[in-house]
Amino acid sequence: MKILALDTSTQVLCIALSDGSRTFLTRLDLGTRLSGMLVETLRQQLDAAGWKAGDIDCFACGVGPGSFTALRIGMAAVKALAWAVDRPVVGVGSLDILAYTLRAEEGMIVPVMDAKRSMVYTAAYTSAAGRIRRRSPYRLVPVDDFARAFSRKIYPREKNRIIIMGDGIPLVRDKLCGRMSDAFLADKDFWYPYPQALLELAQQARDRGQTTDAFRVQPVYLYPKECQIRK
16 A cells, blocks of 8 residues: 655655555755745655555645644645545644654653744653653643643653653753753754654554545644734
């Protein structure tokens, strides 16, 4: 079964194609160039695999939370392709993709993504025996409240180490003293999603039957009035 997975929740574009025997992975730091390079990059990956859109059995996309504009671009691309060839779609949480990258580590894994406006997207996960389980909802948290919001209800219950990862680390690093001062900060290599993690989570969701159609897959927007124009 052929699957194409795409995540555009951060400045790093992740694309994965797999047919079970061959896998093609792309990870590009595009920043603001995403909209101009996404279609061409997708075309190059399909050409490398020797596929056409109609050959794909299932599409997957990162649904956020993440960059509002970037999410719209990536999800629009996946929806258009899936609708055109009438194939199912799998939505994968972008924080889940980040956390899954460190599934081999034991302890609490806390992805922290820069949400702008002095806010971060975050959630808490338990990692044990190579398995990841989310322990909290996806949250939009003020930078100043990050350590307090999580340490009060979650961390005291855990005896294992705490690993914080993501491009929000520079924002929260100075806020950890006194509450999460023993937290381990992941290397910058783990600040952004990896296509292999996206692919594996998408395949797992597909195998569980957690698919939908192009019109029903929805992004995770934690800013409740992100699109509202205020006078």
